[in-house]
Structure formats: structure tokens, C-alpha cells
Amino acid sequence: MPLPSYSRGVTLIEVLVAMLVFSLGLIGAAGLMAMAARANQAAYLRTQVSFLAQNMAERMQANLVGVWNGDYDGNYPDANTQSCTAGCAPRQLALYDRQRWSSQLETFLPPGTTASIRCDQGGVRLAPSREQIAMRPPYGGSCLMDIRWAERGSIDADAPPQTFAWEFQP
Numbered sequence: 001m002p003l004p005s006y007s008r009g010v011t012l013i014e015v016l017v018a019m020l021v022f023s024l025g026l027i028g029a030a031g032l033m034a035m036a037a038r039a040n041q042a043a044y045l046r047t048q049v050s051f052l053a054q055n056m057a058e059r060m061q062a063n064l065v066g067v068w069n070g071d072y073d074g075n076y077p078d079a080n081t082q083s084c085t086a087g088c089a090p091r092q093l094a095l096y097d098r099q100r101w102s103s104q105l106e107t108f109l110p111p112g113t114t115a116s117i118r119c120d121q122g123g124v125r126l127a128p129s130r131e132q133i134a135m136r137p138p139y140g141g142s143c144l145m146d147i148r149w150a151e152r153g154s155i156d157a158d159a160p161p162q163t164f165a166w167e168f169q170p
Helices: 005-062 064-068 090-108 130-134
Strands: 074-076 114-120 142-149 162-168
Touching: 005 064, 005 090, 005 142, 005 162, 064 090, 064 130, 074 090
Parallel strands: none
Antiparallel strands: 074 114, 114 142, 142 162
16 A cells, blocks of 8 residues: 555655754764864964973073073074084074074964063172183073964954963973
């Protein structure tokens, strides 16, 4: 016995409604995947920033004479060029470190990333003389590193740049 003609139309409507519900679910899943990709990229950039900051802090710790003399203070990326293939004095090493770190900032972070380093000897009880600095005493002041970048693909196009600020003692 054949089905009545109205039941064939109901089945078609049921299939269309099921396809609509399934499509809405897929659209929601796609939106969730896009948001997860943006969050993953933001986490990646934050990880890169923390690695780069630690890298520069270690460079500064290896050249305390350059830190005492304020050779790392300034804004980055820096256009200075310095080669240390034949060895360097502390100031030259600081210029080389600035150049390398600037290159890393431009390579691993989005365009327009800026950074600055300011070292302060204000809290030092006894600042060493020039002769004592040559003997490489530990740095008794503190340094403030500030890195700013804009995340590409942010939901809010007018969102302020992300900031990583770190006060440390090399």
C-alpha cells in the first residue's frame, strides 16, 4: 500500500529542518575554530615576547659594564650595526646585542612592534666608579623593559596594543 501524498511532503520538510539545524551547528563550530585560532596566535605572540625579553635580559647580564654605562638604554628596533667577530669592548657588545635583539623583534613579532629598556641606578647604595665598573661589579639597580605589539586579526580593530612590561635586575 503506497504512502499518502501528504506524508511524502512532511518527510521532505523534516529533512530540510534537519539540514538547517545541522548547518547552524557547523557555522557555530566554524566560528569557534576561528576564535580558537586567534587565541592560539595571541598565545604564540605572548610566548615569543617572553622568550625575547628573557634573551635580552641574559645578554645584559653577560655585559654588566654595558648596563652600568647605560649602553642598553633606548628604544628598539635599533638601527645600529656592530660586528663582534674580532671581539668587542663592552660598549660595542651592547651595540651588537641591541642590533641582534632588534632583528629578533622584527622577525618574530608583528610589524610595528616597539620596545624600550631603561635602567635605573637610583636604588643603588653605592654606585661604582669608572675604575670599579671595569672590574665588572654586579649591577645593583633595576631595569624596566617594555614591549608593545598589535595582534593581527583582533576582533576589535581599534583595540590598544598589547604590552609586556618587566622590571628586572640583570
